[in-house]
Amino acid sequence: MSFRFLSPAALRTTGYAGVAALVAAVAILPFFPSPSVTYAMGLILQIMLFVYLAQAWNIAGGFAGLFSLGHSAFFGLGAYSYAIGVAKYGLDPTICFLIGSVLAAGLGVVTAVISTRLSGMFFAMVTLGLNEILLNLASQLTWLTNGDAGTYLRKQFTVSAGTAYYLFLALCIAIFVLAALVRHSKLGTMCVAVKENEAFARALGVNPAPWKIAAVVISAIATAIGGGFFAMYQGIVMPTMVFTFSISIKMLIVTMIGGVGTLWGPLVGAFLVLFDELVRASLGATFGGVSLIAYGAILVFSALFLPKGIMEAVRRHLLDRSARHG
Amino acid sequence: MADADILKVEGLTKVFAGLTANEDITFSVARGAISGLIGPNGAGKSTLFKTLLGVHRPTRGRILLDGRDITADSQQQRCRQGLCCTFQIAESFHDLSILEAVMVGAYSRLSRRAEARAAAREAIAAVGLSDWEDLRYSELNAFLRKKAELATALATKPQLLLLDELFAGCSHQEIAELISLIDGLNRREGITFIIVEHVLHVIMSLCAKVIVLESGRILEVGSPREISTSPAVLTAYLGEDYDADEHQKFGR
Numbered sequence: 001m002s003f004r005f006l007s008p009a010a011l012r013t014t015g016y017a018g019v020a021a022l023v024a025a026v027a028i029l030p031f032f033p034s035p036s037v038t039y040a041m042g043l044i045l046q047i048m049l050f051v052y053l054a055q056a057w058n059i060a061g062g063f064a065g066l067f068s069l070g071h072s073a074f075f076g077l078g079a080y081s082y083a084i085g086v087a088k089y090g091l092d093p094t095i096c097f098l099i100g101s102v103l104a105a106g107l108g109v110v111t112a113v114i115s116t117r118l119s120g121m122f123f124a125m126v127t128l129g130l131n132e133i134l135l136n137l138a139s140q141l142t143w144l145t146n147g148d149a150g151t152y153l154r155k156q157f158t159v160s161a162g163t164a165y166y167l168f169l170a171l172c173i174a175i176f177v178l179a180a181l182v183r184h185s186k187l188g189t190m191c192v193a194v195k196e197n198e199a200f201a202r203a204l205g206v207n208p209a210p211w212k213i214a215a216v217v218i219s220a221i222a223t224a225i226g227g228g229f230f231a232m233y234q235g236i237v238m239p240t241m242v243f244t245f246s247i248s249i250k251m252l253i254v255t256m257i258g259g260v261g262t263l264w265g266p267l268v269g270a271f272l273v274l275f276d277e278l279v280r281a282s283l284g285a286t287f288g289g290v291s292l293i294a295y296g297a298i299l300v301f302s303a304l305f306l307p308k309g310i311m312e313a314v315r316r317h318l319l320d321r322s323a324r325h326g
Numbered sequence: 327m328a329d330a331d332i333l334k335v336e337g338l339t340k341v342f343a344g345l346t347a348n349e350d351i352t353f354s355v356a357r358g359a360i361s362g363l364i365g366p367n368g369a370g371k372s373t374l375f376k377t378l379l380g381v382h383r384p385t386r387g388r389i390l391l392d393g394r395d396i397t398a399d400s401q402q403q404r405c406r407q408g409l410c411c412t413f414q415i416a417e418s419f420h421d422l423s424i425l426e427a428v429m430v431g432a433y434s435r436l437s438r439r440a441e442a443r444a445a446a447r448e449a450i451a452a453v454g455l456s457d458w459e460d461l462r463y464s465e466l467n468a469f470l471r472k473k474a475e476l477a478t479a480l481a482t483k484p485q486l487l488l489l490d491e492l493f494a495g496c497s498h499q500e501i502a503e504l505i506s507l508i509d510g511l512n513r514r515e516g517i518t519f520i521i522v523e524h525v526l527h528v529i530m531s532l533c534a535k536v537i538v539l540e541s542g543r544i545l546e547v548g549s550p551r552e553i554s555t556s557p558a559v560l561t562a563y564l565g566e567d568y569d570a571d572e573h574q575k576f577g578r
Contacts, residue, residue, distance in 0.1 A: 184439070185439065186433055186437065186439060186442070189422075189426055189429055189430055189433065190430070190433065192419065192421070192422055192426075193419050193422065193427070193430040196418075196419040196420055196421060196422065197417055197418060197419055197420075199381070199413070200413060200417065200418060200419070200475075200478075201419075201430060202381075202401045202402075203379055203381075203401060203405065203410065203411050203413070203479075204405060204410065204430055204431045204434055204478065204479070204482055205401065205402045205404075205405030205406055205410075205431075205434030205435075205482060206402070206430065206433075206434065207400070207402045261421075319465075
């Protein structure tokens with residue numbers, strides 16, 4: 001391989017160039033309209049949604065190690081705030097996003113405070129429970145949410161697939177910039193330090209709570225904003241569509257396969273969504289549930305051979321190379 | 327303010343669910359001194375260490391740092407006042423680069439990233455790890471890890487640094503290097519050290535004063551020479567055939 005002769009700095013530049021090329025390719029794709037491009041755009045939109053959500057999860061779950069299984073709670077809050085706000089109360093969309101962000105931030109603070117008391121699995125169980133509460137509230141509070149029938153959005157409050165495509169491209173770029181800023185700030189260093197060795201971090205004068213809260217609040221708001229835009233292009237929000245475990249788990253798995261706590265993990269892990277969609281498209285009609293089987297197989301494979309994700313494996317590989325070649 | 331003793335411990339007692347781990351511990355540490363804390367396993371060294379750091383709240387007694395009562399202070403407050411430590415098992419932050427791990431220490435007193443990075447580089451240079459600053463903690467060998475953890479603690483600019491078995495598992499040559507490192511930090515930066523250690527010749531060659539714990543109480547306080555000839559200490563810890571001269575080989 002040619003990159004063995006590259007220095008780490010040159011490698012990094014190559015990586016950035018690759019990402020820039022990818023973004024450019026995604027951005028110009030809609031200018032070549034054809035049926036297959038329309039199909040690809042639908043696929044890419046799905047991928048971008050989960051790359052965005054996975055990176056939002058990664059800020060709390062990866063950097064700060066707060067292993068949430070209930071991030072769909074923030075997603076649903078954002079989606080419902082937008083849908084109910086514009087459809088029922090005729091609020092300005094910006095106000096709706098603001099309400100969604102505030103609600104998600106509030107729930108985020110609660111979650112983060114809980115995380116300072118509980119760790120690991122117990123924290124995960126709590127986040128799961130919080131999402132379950134919201135799911136049932138959304139389906140029971142029919143005067144507000146219209147229950148299981150869902151809240152529909154009139155056409156002027158939705159966006160076309162083409163607009164959504166660019167919206168989510170912009171969101172993806174924004175969340176990677178945000179994640180990079182967080183990771184390289186004091187907040188990022190403190191979060192990772194507390195995650196890796198809380199006792200030593202405390203001895204070094206770190207008070208974990210404010211950093212955890214900040215990470216979760218940023219993650220929650222980003223997820224809620226994603227939920228709002230999701231509602232915007234779906235045109236309908238139903239309880240089981242947003243407050244669903246499958247969204248939480250997908251955010252987590254995409255990040256895990258790519259590399260939890262790494263900056264580029266959520267992007268690398270997105271191939272999983274692509275794979276999932278392709279398998280479903282090609283075999284879904286004849287073989288129900290095939291994508292779940294494929295998902296499971298990938299998970300087993302990655303747990304066995306890439307326990308720390310693809311980015312970590314790549315890093316190891318490059319490190320060995322540079323050690324061997326000087 | 328400018329007390330001769332940087333640390334005063336008065337009547338410190340720690341009881342865990344009926345088990346008295348430390349009982350009526352009273353001692354003081356002079357500013358700029360290197361003191362040793364020794365004792366057999368289960369003597370209460372770790373409890374005392376953690377109570378000083380603020381991990382445990384004492385059941386009774388007071389801790390004064392620089393003449394100020396810190397008994398009720400949090401770990402963060404203690405660190406800001408110049409108290410820091412390294413832990414027995416040097417684990418630090420395994421997936422951070424050395425530079426970023428040391429920056430965690432620097433961030434305890436600095437907020438800006440550029441300042442923290444500069445301070446971290448300084449601390450890394452002080453222990454001689456500058457060539458390794460981009461590597462991760464988990465990619466270093468055990469000896470370099472100890473140095474990295476020491477650098478992290480140094481980045482907080484401590485006045486009083488507690489070292490918990492820093493020398494455990496090091497070769498003779500590595501021990502000699504760490505001793506001269508700590509000696510230098512003590513002389514140049516004026517850092518006061520308390521060393522919890524089982525490697526006795528470290529204690530004997532570095533410390534001016536040794537505190538011996540046994541069964542949660544102070545058995546003896548004195549110079550290394552006094553300690554190594556005290557009948558009580560020989561029986562409880564060192565062993566009656568202990569040869570003090572053999573353990574002076576790393577003289578400062």
